[in-house]
Amino acid sequence: MTVLRADIQAYENARAELEAGHVGEWAVFYSGEFVGVFPLFEEAATVAVDRFGSGPYLIRQVGVETIPLSSTMVFRPSHASSSGRL
Amino acid sequence: MRRAQAGFKHGTQGRTAADLLAEVGPTFRVDIGLRSRSGVGEVPDLQKKGVHALIDTGAGANCIDDGLAKSLGLPPTEEGETSGIHGKASATFYLARIYIPDLDRLLFERFAGAKLKEGGQTHLVILGRSFLRPYRMTYDAISGQVEIVEP
Numbered sequence: 001m002t003v004l005r006a007d008i009q010a011y012e013n014a015r016a017e018l019e020a021g022h023v024g025e026w027a028v029f030y031s032g033e034f035v036g037v038f039p040l041f042e043e044a045a046t047v048a049v050d051r052f053g054s055g056p057y058l059i060r061q062v063g064v065e066t067i068p069l070s071s072t073m074v075f076r077p078s079h080a081s082s083s084g085r086l
Numbered sequence: 087m088r089r090a091q092a093g094f095k096h097g098t099q100g101r102t103a104a105d106l107l108a109e110v111g112p113t114f115r116v117d118i119g120l121r122s123r124s125g126v127g128e129v130p131d132l133q134k135k136g137v138h139a140l141i142d143t144g145a146g147a148n149c150i151d152d153g154l155a156k157s158l159g160l161p162p163t164e165e166g167e168t169s170g171i172h173g174k175a176s177a178t179f180y181l182a183r184i185y186i187p188d189l190d191r192l193l194f195e196r197f198a199g200a201k202l203k204e205g206g207q208t209h210l211v212i213l214g215r216s217f218l219r220p221y222r223m224t225y226d227a228i229s230g231q232v233e234i235v236e237p
Contacts, residue, residue, distance in 0.1 A: 002165065003162055003165075004162060004163075004164070004165045008165065041195060041196070042194055042195070045163075045181055045194060045195070045196075046194075048161075048163070048181070049120065049121065049161075049181070052161075053161075054120060054159050054160070054161050055161030055162065055163065055181075056161050056162040056163070057161060057163060058163060058164065059163040059164065059181070059196065060164060067147065068146040068147070069145065069146055069147045069149075069168060069170075069198055070144055070145050070146055070147075070170070070214075071144060071146070072170045072171045073168055073169065073170030073171070074168065074169055074170070075147075075166050075167070075168050075177055075179075075198065076166050076167050076168075076169070077164055077165070077166040078165045078166045078167065
């Protein structure tokens, strides 16, 4: 795993700015570079596929720290400080 | 009003439809890929067809078998860690288009990678409560039939 290491690091570098103005929106990073932020996931994904094909690319919802997968399991996105342990 | 069956009308190999529903669970066959090979307005033509998908009301998110996602070249779009009753594990989300022919519905979203085949699962896709939001589902365990209706 960690194919998204560079993108996750880039997200961390931009995190404060993103959370200041785009909480809930979807940020796209590719090859360690910021691509854009979009109000809907489908918009972000369409841009990513059209421009970068099969990626990989990071599409992360700004400000979301956990994603419930089931009543007994949650997902926590990696941050640059923890991605080395994955 | 669109209707589809995710249960079983008949039994097989000595098992009734009710037996199959209890053992296998509500199931759709779905098609999976990143890009459709058909044009706008046409029925989606995706790379992998007829994959068994479990309708799972216990699942909050939709999932795809991790190995299947990699074999189809689906792009990883998020990485992180799951935590639950079995402890912690690394996880990846993949972007995919999944088409459910019985409902004529196309999903274009991220799916949590899960080791379904490795765990001996028949289904390689799990569709959870987020998928079911537009529908009314009737689960008849006695007959083995599960009807999903889009009002």
